[in-house]
Amino acid sequence: MIEAVIAIGVLAVVIPMVCGTLVEAGKCGQASQAESRSSWMIRACMDEIRASRQGHPRFFTATTSGQTVPPTGEVWALAFAADGQPLGKLSPTHYTNGTRELDGKAVRYIALIDSVMLPAKPGIIPLLGIHIALEYPAPLPLAQRRKLDFHTLMP
Numbered sequence: 001m002i003e004a005v006i007a008i009g010v011l012a013v014v015i016p017m018v019c020g021t022l023v024e025a026g027k028c029g030q031a032s033q034a035e036s037r038s039s040w041m042i043r044a045c046m047d048e049i050r051a052s053r054q055g056h057p058r059f060f061t062a063t064t065s066g067q068t069v070p071p072t073g074e075v076w077a078l079a080f081a082a083d084g085q086p087l088g089k090l091s092p093t094h095y096t097n098g099t100r101e102l103d104g105k106a107v108r109y110i111a112l113i114d115s116v117m118l119p120a121k122p123g124i125i126p127l128l129g130i131h132i133a134l135e136y137p138a139p140l141p142l143a144q145r146r147k148l149d150f151h152t153l154m155p
Contacts (some may be wrong), residue, residue, distance in 0.1 A: 028073045034109060037084035037106060042150050044086045045078060045111050045132050049076050049154065059089040065155070066126065068115045079138065080109040107138040110145070118153070127153045 049069055051057045060076050063069055070076040077095035079087040079102045087102045090110060099107050112133045120126035130152050135145040 007058045009128075033082075037075055037080075037109070037145060038134055038150070041080050041086075041109060041111055041134055042132055044080075044084075044154070045108040045113055046130075046154075048078065048086075049113065049130065059086070066117070068117055068128065068132070068133070069113060076113040078111045078113065079107040080111065081105060082108040084109075096142050098139045098141050108136060110135045110138050115154075127155060130154055 003131060007012055008068040019081060025053065025129045040148065048059055052060055052069060053065060055062045059078060060069075061074065063071060075090075075092045075095055077092075079090050079094075079099065081087055087105050090099060094102075095110060099110075101107055113130070114137065115128050115130045118129050121126045132150045132152075134148040134150065137144075137145065
C-alpha cells in the first residue's frame, strides 16, 4: 500500500514536468521554423514595399517616395503560409483577432509592416526606417502571438 502511495506521488510530480517540457519543446520548434522562414517572409515584405513605391503593389496601396508605409489610417498586415509564401493582406480585425485561413489557405505567420520617416540633413536623401514584426502563430489574438522584429532603412 505504501509503495502505491509513493508511486502515485512520484507520478504526480513527474507528469506535470514532462508535459511542461513537451510544451516548451513545441514552442522552440515553432520559433525555429519562424526564424528559418523569416528571410523569405521579410524579403516578400520588402518587395511589396518597393512595388508600392513604384506604383504597382501586389497586396497594398501605392505609396510615393517620402511617404511612410503604410499610409496614415491603414494597417499593412500580410499573411503567410507555413512554407513562408505570402497569401495576402489581412484586415485590421483579422490582424488583431488572429486568423486561421485566408481565401481557403491556412495562415501560419503574420507580418506587420510600419515605418517612420527619419529626420534628414540638408543635401542627404531622407531615409525611411522600416519595422517588420513577424508574428506567430497566426490564429492567436495579437496579445498572445510571439514576435520576431526586423528593422532596416530605405531611401
